[in-house]
Amino acid sequence: MSAATRTARSRPTRVGPSRVLAHAVLIAAAVYTLFPLVWLFTAVTKTTGDLYTTGMFEWNGFRLFDNLGALFSESNGIYLHWYLNSVLYAGFGALIGAFLSVCAGYAFEKYSFAGKERLFGVVLLGVLIPTSALALPLYLLASATGVVNTFWAVLIPSICNPFGVYLARIFARGYIPDEVLEAARVDGAGELTTFFGISWRLMLPGFATIFLFQFIGIWNNFFLPLVMLSNQDLFPVSLGLYNWNSQVALEPQFYTLVMVGAFVAIVPLIIVFILTQRFWRAGLTAGSLK
Amino acid sequence: MRRKNRLRLGEGRAAAILIVPFGILFVVGILLPLGYGLTMSFFTEKRSGLGVGTPETIFVWFANYAKVLSDPVFLQSFGTLLLYCAIYIPIIILVPLALALFVDGAYKWARKTIPLLVFIPHAVPGLVAAIIWAYLYTPAISPVLKALGDAGDILSPFTNSSVLVPSLVNIAAWEWIGYNLIIYFTALQALDQSTLEAARVDGAGQVRIAWSVKIPQVTSTTFVVALFAVIGALQLFTEPTLLRSNDPTISSTLTPAMYAYLVTFTRNDYGAGVAASILIAVLAAVISYSLNAFGRKKGFA
Structure with missing residues (x-):
């Protein structure tokens, strides 16, 4: 809706510590948002037993299709x-x-x-x-x-x-x-x-x-x-x-x-x-x- | 051509044809249940001494409202809700506002991707969001709590009941931060560039501009965000109910909506259950009316 106002703006190109901090905060927010979903996507590829015993990015075989079948x-x-x-x-x-x-x-x-x-x-x-x-x-x-x-x-x-x-x-x-x-x-x-x-x-x-x-x-x-x-x-x-x-x-x-x-x-x-x-x-x- | 002439109606009749179908649904889906519920809230079912035979329906004036309002459990559920709001409302306003200000001043790639990423949980149904977080709160399977060891037990609502309300806030915040971020970001982009x-x-x-120029200009957006947050909080039901299905020690009357559900379906006290529902709706109406009136007085809304 505001496409016209968006194109018309100029951005400061300075790279200061505050800019780095701002981007760090934004990336942290994205990690917080995506973490539960990424975890869910790893969890569905494991057996129920492995859910308890393996780490998030550790696999004893890829079980997604077995789980889907179940x-x-x-x-x-x-x-x-x-x-x-x-x-x-x-x-x-x-x-x-x-x-x-x-x-x-x-x-x-x-x-x-x-x-x-x-x-x-x-x-x-x-x-x-x-x-x-x-x-x-x-x-x-x-x-x-x-x-x-x-x-x-x-x-x-x-x-x-x-x-x-x-x-x-x-x-x-x-x-x-x-x-x-x-x-x-x-x-x-x-x-x-x-x-x-x-x-x-x-x-x-x-x-x-x-x-x-x-x-x-x-x-x-x-x-x-x-x-x-x-x-x-x-x-x-x-x-x-x-x-x-x-x-x-x-x-x-x-x-x-x-x-x-x-x-x-x-x-x-x-x-x-x-x-x-x-x-x-x-x-x-x-x-x-x- | 003749067909065209036949369809040539006055504005009033055209409006009627276009509005009436929606109107019927509005009556059936909102006005009728509201009226029926209001009526039911003035009656109670009385059974004979042994609890057998057809119950008798009697008119009791405001007795159901009095019963619900004098029930300490119902009042306690509002206490929990108040605590929930005290944590949730500042978070759901300040975090999206801060993120939107950061996004507004960020590089192009961040402006393009961050709002989109943070908005994704809004596509996840509330119940599914509650399931994912419930499992992330379960010490035996959560990668985060497993890594934290003993400290993990303190952070789990299933092993430490005092973090239950913050845990619920976290689920709701996860679902809504992105939604409010986009609302704020859009409002910031519409600001007058010359100022x-x-x-x-x-x-x-940058900080001074954000504080003195940008934030005061998005105050009306803050009112909208706050209004939706309060109305949403009043309905809190899905997430605590789901957590309760993993841990039955969580109260079945934790929130006002859970109380209304319990009274209706477990105690089969329809009059009192509907009275509780109506009180929640009235409270929502009063809050939105006063927020609006306050905003208008201050010239924000």
């Missing part, structure tokens, strides 16, 4: 089942949620109608309600209506994304000049034709940003599936790993299963995350605007 |  065959391949569930919850939830957020955010920004700002205030209120405080009431409501312990009990509350509407409104302000809409109106195009024909395409980067934020949000959610689901076949990865982890005290081989499961769960996320940096920055910049 | 240049020409050093 992960996917445990309890008739339930891990893959959990993984697909996570993909479905996060994928569908974020796809529908981001689409509806863009529609609503666009309408809030570009149309004028009675009570608009008051309605938007209600949406903002939704942003500030802690999701974990909502989970118990959602559970009671789901129990009363009989949807508890179903796919929908997790999916439907996940779709609703008031923060997405807030972001979409800011993106609509930044990406779509009012002149474009005026020109379309003069040409006689209806509002919805303009939205789906012209504006939607201009909103695509915003859609991608909201989709990514929501996808990670749903994938990371633990409290909602925990209260809603008791059927293991409906668990997302997080809940499944939590269940396995509860057994490590009795059966230490679960240490390895949990770590390999965690490894398989985060590697694709990290890769996608790095590839989509620019959308994250766009979202963070817009999200912290006042 | 910085003027300070430089006046002979101000």
